[in-house]
Amino acid sequence: MKKIILLSAISIISLVTLAQSEKYVGAMKKNIALLDSSFAKPDNFIGLANTFERIGTSEKTQWLPFYYATYCRVNYAFMQKDPSGNDEIAAKATTLINTADSLQPNNSEISCLKSMIASVQMMVNPQQRFMQYGANSQKEMQKAMEQDPTNPRPYMLKGQSLKYTPEQFGGGCKTALPQLQIAMEKFATFKPASDIYPSWGKPYTEGMVKECK
Numbered sequence: 001m002k003k004i005i006l007l008s009a010i011s012i013i014s015l016v017t018l019a020q021s022e023k024y025v026g027a028m029k030k031n032i033a034l035l036d037s038s039f040a041k042p043d044n045f046i047g048l049a050n051t052f053e054r055i056g057t058s059e060k061t062q063w064l065p066f067y068y069a070t071y072c073r074v075n076y077a078f079m080q081k082d083p084s085g086n087d088e089i090a091a092k093a094t095t096l097i098n099t100a101d102s103l104q105p106n107n108s109e110i111s112c113l114k115s116m117i118a119s120v121q122m123m124v125n126p127q128q129r130f131m132q133y134g135a136n137s138q139k140e141m142q143k144a145m146e147q148d149p150t151n152p153r154p155y156m157l158k159g160q161s162l163k164y165t166p167e168q169f170g171g172g173c174k175t176a177l178p179q180l181q182i183a184m185e186k187f188a189t190f191k192p193a194s195d196i197y198p199s200w201g202k203p204y205t206e207g208m209v210k211e212c213k
Contacts (some may be wrong), residue, residue: 027055028064028196035200038072045076053096063104064196067113070097071200074116083123090121108148109198115140115157137161152186153198155179156205163208173212180209 031051038044049072056065070093077089094117101110115137122133141161144154159179165171187202 024055024059024062025196028068031055032068032196035068035072039075039079042076042079045072045079048072049076049096056099061103063100063107063110066096066100066103067109067198070100070113070117071198074113074120077120077123078116083120086120086124090117093117093120106147108144108151108154111140111144111147112151112153112157115144115154119161150186150190152183152190152205153201155183155186156201156208159183159205159208163212177209177212180205180212184209 031048034044034048038048049069052065052069052072056062056069059065073089073093073096077083077086077093080086093113097110097113097117101107104110118133118137118140122129122137138158138161141154141158144151144157156179159176159182162171162176162179163173167174183201183205187205190199192199
């Protein structure tokens, strides 16, 4: 009888856990599906960021909600015509990505977003901030490459950075294109760990490659 009761209890716990997991994945998929359309309406990124953060706060042990909350805020900052508010956005994004990092250390995708946050901070005043934040961005890109050599996104970010760096400082399409081509090669074989893991960047990289050819 005790064994029957124990097995019944285990079955109930397993069913509850499965239901919670399915609810979490469903919520994540629903909101991830809204990311691409938000580039046409940047203000939507803030609402999505708040939703992802609420999911993360509810789940507590999942790093991806905090990752996507960061991704939303970073892209919102990139799309602002006036970068004077970027420091405030970057501060919130840093808090979120640090939470993700505490749950999933040594992760290439997280390092990519840390690189992007540094770029957001640099945009406030590129001439004055390049030495500090440009270096931080490059450091995180390199770390991302080392953490997962199959990840195309750090190469995409490096190519993007070079593309928009003046030629007199070693940038431009000539130096960007090799990095972007490496990214495209890696996109061709990269497989996310699941349907809700990061998979963004390929169409954008394709566009930069076309512009540079």
